[in-house]
Amino acid sequence: MIVREILAALFFILGTAVYITATIGIFKFKYVLNRMHVAAIGDTLGLLLITIGGVCYFGLAFVSLKIVLVLLFLWFSSPVASHFIANLEYIINPDLVSKEYKEETIDELRKEEE
Amino acid sequence: MLEFLSGLNDKPFEAVAIILFGIGFTTLFLHPNLIKKIMGLNIMDTAVYLFLAAKGFIYGRKAPIVVDGVTSMEAYINPIPSGLVLTGIVVSVSVTAVMLALTVRLYRRYHTLDIDEILKIIRKEGN
Amino acid sequence: MSKIRRDYENSLWRKLVRFVYGENDSFHEKAGYDIEHPETEKRKEETFFEEVDYTKKKKESDKFFAKYSAIAEKRGEKVYNHFYKFLAAITCFSIIMILLVTVAKLPSFGNPDNPVNNEVSERYIEQGLEETGAVNIVAGMILDYRAFDTLGESHVLFIACVCVMILLRLDKETNDPEKLKALENDRDFEPKNEAILQHAAKILVPVIILFGIYIVLNGHISPGGGFAGGAIIGSGLILYLNAFGFKKTEMFFTTKTFSVVSVSSLLFYSLSKTYSFFTGANDLHSIIGPGTPGAILSAGLILPLNIAVGAVVACTMYGFYALFRKGGI
Numbered sequence: 001m002i003v004r005e006i007l008a009a010l011f012f013i014l015g016t017a018v019y020i021t022a023t024i025g026i027f028k029f030k031y032v033l034n035r036m037h038v039a040a041i042g043d044t045l046g047l048l049l050i051t052i053g054g055v056c057y058f059g060l061a062f063v064s065l066k067i068v069l070v071l072l073f074l075w076f077s078s079p080v081a082s083h084f085i086a087n088l089e090y091i092i093n094p095d096l097v098s099k100e101y102k103e104e105t106i107d108e109l110r111k112e113e114e
Numbered sequence: 115m116l117e118f119l120s121g122l123n124d125k126p127f128e129a130v131a132i133i134l135f136g137i138g139f140t141t142l143f144l145h146p147n148l149i150k151k152i153m154g155l156n157i158m159d160t161a162v163y164l165f166l167a168a169k170g171f172i173y174g175r176k177a178p179i180v181v182d183g184v185t186s187m188e189a190y191i192n193p194i195p196s197g198l199v200l201t202g203i204v205v206s207v208s209v210t211a212v213m214l215a216l217t218v219r220l221y222r223r224y225h226t227l228d229i230d231e232i233l234k235i236i237r238k239e240g241n
Numbered sequence: 242m243s244k245i246r247r248d249y250e251n252s253l254w255r256k257l258v259r260f261v262y263g264e265n266d267s268f269h270e271k272a273g274y275d276i277e278h279p280e281t282e283k284r285k286e287e288t289f290f291e292e293v294d295y296t297k298k299k300k301e302s303d304k305f306f307a308k309y310s311a312i313a314e315k316r317g318e319k320v321y322n323h324f325y326k327f328l329a330a331i332t333c334f335s336i337i338m339i340l341l342v343t344v345a346k347l348p349s350f351g352n353p354d355n356p357v358n359n360e361v362s363e364r365y366i367e368q369g370l371e372e373t374g375a376v377n378i379v380a381g382m383i384l385d386y387r388a389f390d391t392l393g394e395s396h397v398l399f400i401a402c403v404c405v406m407i408l409l410r411l412d413k414e415t416n417d418p419e420k421l422k423a424l425e426n427d428r429d430f431e432p433k434n435e436a437i438l439q440h441a442a443k444i445l446v447p448v449i450i451l452f453g454i455y456i457v458l459n460g461h462i463s464p465g466g467g468f469a470g471g472a473i474i475g476s477g478l479i480l481y482l483n484a485f486g487f488k489k490t491e492m493f494f495t496t497k498t499f500s501v502v503s504v505s506s507l508l509f510y511s512l513s514k515t516y517s518f519f520t521g522a523n524d525l526h527s528i529i530g531p532g533t534p535g536a537i538l539s540a541g542l543i544l545p546l547n548i549a550v551g552a553v554v555a556c557t558m559y560g561f562y563a564l565f566r567k568g569g570i
Binding site: 118121127133171188200201205219 | 314325328329332333334336337340341342345346347349350352353355357358361362363365366367368369370371376377378379382383387390394395397398400401402404405408409463464468534561564565
């Protein structure tokens with residue numbers, strides 16, 4: 001019993017840490033695709049860890065099956081959502097370069113020309 | 115002051131709900147962007163739901179779904195705020211949809227979402 | 242009517258009002274404005290002054306006003322931008338503080354002796370299972386004791402959808418090029434035959450809709466109900482629409498379907514609640530009893546009412562999305 005709870009707590013803490021890292025990354029990165037990447041990976045891994053924690057906590061019960069189904073659903077839907085964010089970015093900005101980077105490179109090119 | 119703080123310490127959820135309400139109210143009244151005004155109204159709605167749900171909660175009791183035929187007052191939390199929250203959610207969804215539709219119409223007419231710009235254009239057209 | 246009107250027109254008060262507003266000098270009725278005195282004509286001729294080029298003057302004054310109003314607007318904007326954050330913070334803080342002072346004096350959180358937990362909730366909890374047959378006390382409350390409230394809610398949703406339809410609907414027989422373009426290219430920035438989305442939707446849509454139906458049907462014995470289940474079914478329909486386009490959804494969901502389903506469910510709701518109000522008010526025996534609590538076919542009218550509400554909510558969700566996307570269901 002105690003072992004199971006400790007395991008569950010460990011997984012919960014790990015999952016929350018992954019989520020916090022992902023959130024910091026979302027604010028830290030500048031370009032859309034980088035942020036999307038961080039958010040998607042954080043979602044997937046954090047969800048997996050938290051689900052394992054939940055299954056450890058409840059044991060082999062009906063609730064665990066529900067939790068695993070939630071995990072499966074989110075694993076299906078969240079990559080598709082990230083795919084569409086990337087797709088939209090590709091439609092709007094086909095160069096796949098951030099605005100600041102574009103301006104910088106253009107400035108450098110102008111300097112070289114001069 | 116001490117009384118005020120201890121009173122808040124008693125009711126953390128209500129305090130958070132009020133803070134959310136203030137943020138939403140400020141956004142609704144002071145932000146020039148129409149979409150953000152709607153977001154502010156939705157934040158206010160959420161604050162009201164949190165407040166109602168917090169009012170209905172009682173320590174050590176379960177959600178009002180009868181288990182094993184136990185129908186005593188001491189077993190379940192208050193079901194009335196839950197029903198009120200349901201009403202609130204439905205009304206909020208409807209109001210948000212109508213407001214977004216009006217915003218779409220305004221954007222089609224004036225090509226901007228800024229309420230100050232729209233008012234300027236209206237003033238010019240009026241003259 | 243006409244006599245009263247005449248009396249009113251001839252009354253002293255009316256005369257006074259007209260005198261005050263300067264419409265007619267009522268105390269000299271016989272010498273009204275109709276008679277033109279020769280003296281006034283003379284005066285008109287005398288006061289006739291030479292022409293001035295007004296257009297030029299107006300242009301100058303317009304320029305002057307535009308210049309200064311532009312300066313004022315710019316300054317106003319600057320001041321506004323400068324103080325916006327400051328003002329917003331102060332407003333937010335003051336509102337929060339005023340309300341927090343009130344909250345600090347409310348009864349404490351989670352206490353069973355609060356005035357909220359009065360005899361109303363006691364009655365709902367203690368008699369609810371017996372009287373309505375619903376295991377879920379909230380469902381029994383909102384669809385039996387307070388069914389009028391829920392009827393109003395579903396009507397609010399329906400009316401909101403109709404409002405959005407009035408505001409955003411595009412006519413198909415139009416010559417406006419913008420509208421035609423909007424009708425044709427409704428998916429400029431949206432997925433167009435995406436293999437990934439279609440494969441995900443093929444697996445997810447049936448599961449989502451099945452889950453929504455489960456929640457609607459189990460509204461009286463588990464958490465959920467018409468509103469939650471209807472929203473889930475609506476989101477499943479929206480996912481299907483996103484993946485396969487309007488051509489596929491229009492095979493089973495058109496404006497006619499929308500109006501028929503939502504209006505008939507609202508009518509069914511009203512009629513069934515009319516029946517139960519009639520029997521309840523007249524102390525008659527209702528055919529639909531509460532049944533055994535916990536079974537699917539129990540709790541009297543709650544299950545059909547849940548289904549009606551779920552149909553309305555699903556139609557409305559799908560309708561909102563389709564109206565915002567294309568301007569028509």
